[in-house]
Amino acid sequence: MSYLGLEGLHAFVTGARGGIGSAIVSELLAAGCRVTAHDLRAPQPEDHNLVFPLQGDISDEASISSCMKQAVQRNGPIHILCANAGITNESSHPSLWDLPVETWENVYRVNVRGTFLTIKHFLQAAKSHQERTGAELENLAIVVTGSECGKFGQAGHAEYASGKAGLQYGLVPTVKNEIVKLNSKARINAVAPGWVNTELIGDRLDDPRELYMETQGTVALKKIAQPTDVAKAVAFLASHRASGHMSGQCLSVDGGMEGRILWREEEILGKKADGQQSAAPASLPQQISKPMPKSTIKIAWSVDFDAVSGWLGTGAHPDNTTTDYSAGYFSATVGVPRLLKLFKKLGISDKVTWCIPGHSIETFPDQTQNIIASGAEIALHGYAHESASQMTAEQERDVLLKCIKLVEDLTGKRPRGYRAPLYQLKERTISLLQEHDFLWDSSLTHYDSTPYFLPKDPAPIEPLDFSPDKKAESWMHPSPDFDKLPKSSLVELPLNWYEEDATPLQFYPHIPNSAGYVDVRVVERMWMDRVEWLRSEIADGDEEMKLLTIVLHPDTSGMAHIIGMIERFLKWLLAFGDEIEFLRCEEIAEMYRQRQDGTS
Structure with a gap:
C-alpha cells in the first residue's frame, strides 16, 4: 500500500475537465483510485479509457442525483468527493457597487448551491450504502476546492470571494459537525488555491509560470502555482492514512510559494536513512485496519x-x-x-x-x-x-x-x-x-x-456432418x-x-x-x-x-x-x-x- 492508501477507492470529481480538475483526476488515478469524472462539458472519446466520465450540471438537483447514482452503479460506493467545480467572472472585475445582480446570482448558483447539492447527494449515497450493508464506509472524505479569494478576500471578486468564503467558513465546518453522525471517521476539508496556472491564465502569458500584475504604475512579479500542486493537496486531504483526523480545515496552496502539501514516505512509514523501519510518528497511522475477509x-x-x-x-x-x-x-x-x-x-x-x-x-x-x-x-x-x-x-x-x-x-x-x-x-x-x-x-x-x-x-x-445426404436426426443430439x-x-x-x-x-x-x-x-x-x-x-x-x-x-x-x-x-x-x-x-x-x- 502506498503512503496515501487510496488504492481501490472510488473518487467522484466535479469540474473534472478543467485545469485543476483534470490534475486532480490524474493524481487520484496515479494513487490507484477508480475515478468518476463529472463536468458540465461533454467528455471526449478518449476519456473513457481512464475514467468513468459523466456530463451534468451540479446546480441542478435532478442532474447531480442521477450522476451520483450512475457512478455508484458503475464503480461501487463513493469513498471520496472532490467538489471542485466552480465559476468566476473572468470577463470583468467590477467594484461591488457596479456588480450586476445576475452575475452575483449565477456565481452563487454554481459555487454555493451546486457544491451544496453535490455534497448532499454524496452523503445520501453513503447513507444508503451503509444502511444496506450495515457497515461504515472506510475513508469517507470530502475535499472542497475553494480559493484564497474566499479565505482572504480580493478586490474585484466580490461575488466569487463571498461564495467561496461561505463554503470555506460556513458549509465546511457545518458539514464537519454533521458528517460524523453518518460516519464516525468521515472528514471534510477545503483547499484554497491562490493564483494557479490553469489554461485560462496560461493563454494570457508568454511565460505561464509568471503573472504580471500592474499596481499603481509598477509591475510586480508573482510566481504562481501549478494545477498539480493543488491536486497533491487534494489527494493528501482525501487520504485518511496521510491526513489522519484533520477535518473542517482550509489549507492554502499559495500562489507565491511552491504550494505543495506532501509528506515524504519515510515521514509516514518511519523509515530510517538505511531503509530500516523505525517508530512512526504517533500522529500518522501505520495502516488502515481492515476486517479479515472470509476468503481471499x-x-x-x-x-x-x-x-x-x-x-x-x-x-x-x-x-x-x-x-x-x-x-x-x-x-x-x-x-x-x-x-x-x-x-x-x-x-x-x-x-x-x-x-x-x-x-x-x-x-x-x-x-x-x-x-x-x-x-x-x-x-x-x-x-x-x-x-x-x-x-x-x-x-x-x-x-x-x-x-x-x-x-x-x-x-x-x-x-x-x-x-x-x-x-x-x-x-x-x-x-x-x-x-x-x-x-x-x-x-x-x-x-x-x-x-x-x-x-x-x-x-x-465430434463435429456435425451437414452433408446433403445426411438426415437432420443424425446430428440432432446433445453433447455430454x-x-x-x-x-x-x-x-x-x-x-x-x-x-x-x-x-x-x-x-x-x-x-x-x-x-x-x-x-x-x-x-x-x-x-x-x-x-x-x-x-x-x-x-x-x-x-x-x-x-x-x-x-x-x-x-x-x-x-x-x-x-x-x-x-x-x-x-x-x-x-x-x-x-x-x-x-x-x-x-x-x-x-x-x-x-x-x-x-x-
Whole structure:
C-alpha cells in the first residue's frame, strides 16, 4: 500500500475537465483510485479509457442525483468527493457597487448551491450504502476546492470571494459537525488555491509560470502555482492514512510559494536513512485496519516465455521474417530481465509460475536459469509452441516426455503443470497429462474464476456432418454434460483471452485476433473490473475459491510502454493486503484438491 492508501477507492470529481480538475483526476488515478469524472462539458472519446466520465450540471438537483447514482452503479460506493467545480467572472472585475445582480446570482448558483447539492447527494449515497450493508464506509472524505479569494478576500471578486468564503467558513465546518453522525471517521476539508496556472491564465502569458500584475504604475512579479500542486493537496486531504483526523480545515496552496502539501514516505512509514523501519510518528497511522475477509482471491500470476518458439509452432507462417523472429529474441534479452526485476522489486518472484517451451529452455539457458533462481514454479508449454492439432498423438507424447526431462534435469524435480500453446489442446492431451501425473492444467475455461477437476479421459466432441445426404436426426443430439462426467484429479485453473496481455497489446502480422494498438489502460481496467467483481462475490458470502489467472509474455509486457501498467496493476492488487494472495499455480491446485477432499 502506498503512503496515501487510496488504492481501490472510488473518487467522484466535479469540474473534472478543467485545469485543476483534470490534475486532480490524474493524481487520484496515479494513487490507484477508480475515478468518476463529472463536468458540465461533454467528455471526449478518449476519456473513457481512464475514467468513468459523466456530463451534468451540479446546480441542478435532478442532474447531480442521477450522476451520483450512475457512478455508484458503475464503480461501487463513493469513498471520496472532490467538489471542485466552480465559476468566476473572468470577463470583468467590477467594484461591488457596479456588480450586476445576475452575475452575483449565477456565481452563487454554481459555487454555493451546486457544491451544496453535490455534497448532499454524496452523503445520501453513503447513507444508503451503509444502511444496506450495515457497515461504515472506510475513508469517507470530502475535499472542497475553494480559493484564497474566499479565505482572504480580493478586490474585484466580490461575488466569487463571498461564495467561496461561505463554503470555506460556513458549509465546511457545518458539514464537519454533521458528517460524523453518518460516519464516525468521515472528514471534510477545503483547499484554497491562490493564483494557479490553469489554461485560462496560461493563454494570457508568454511565460505561464509568471503573472504580471500592474499596481499603481509598477509591475510586480508573482510566481504562481501549478494545477498539480493543488491536486497533491487534494489527494493528501482525501487520504485518511496521510491526513489522519484533520477535518473542517482550509489549507492554502499559495500562489507565491511552491504550494505543495506532501509528506515524504519515510515521514509516514518511519523509515530510517538505511531503509530500516523505525517508530512512526504517533500522529500518522501505520495502516488502515481492515476486517479479515472470509476468503481471499487467489492470484495465479504466470508468464509464458514463448520467445522465438512462438513463431515456429502456432505462429508458423510462410511469410514470417527475420523481423518477426527478432521480437522473439527481444522476449529473452529484454523482456525476461525486466519482468524478473519487477517481480523481485515487488516481492513476488517466488509466487509466479513460468510456462516455458522446451525450445526456449534450450535456446536461452541463461535466462531460464535466472527464472529458476528466482524461486518461481516452472511448468510446461510445449516444445516449439505447437498446437495439439498440428501433431500426431505420438508426436505429442514425444514432446511431453522431452520437455519433462528438460525441466527435471534443470530443477531436480518433475514439472507439475501444463499450459497448451495458444490454449489449443485436444481431449487426448488431457488424458496424456493424467497419465503422467500432472497436478494442473491452465488452458480451458469451462468456468472463469474458480478451479475445477477435468473429466477423466474425456471423449472428443465430434463435429456435425451437414452433408446433403445426411438426415437432420443424425446430428440432432446433445453433447455430454460436462459436470456429470467422471472426474479426474487433474485440476484446471481456468484461463481465457481476456486475462492475457499478448492478444490486445502485441501485433502479430499473421494472426487474425492480434491487435497491438490497444491503450494499456483498457486492459488494466478490464483486469481491475474482474477483481472488483470477485471481491463483491466474496462480500456477498460466496465461499467458492476465487481465482484470477493472468498470463504475461515477455515480448509483450516487457515493452517499455506496457511494463509500467503491469507494475501499476500489481501494486493495486498488493494494496488489497489480506484480501488477495499471490500463489504459484501448483499451490492453488493443491489447495483446491485438499478443499475438495475435505482435508483443509
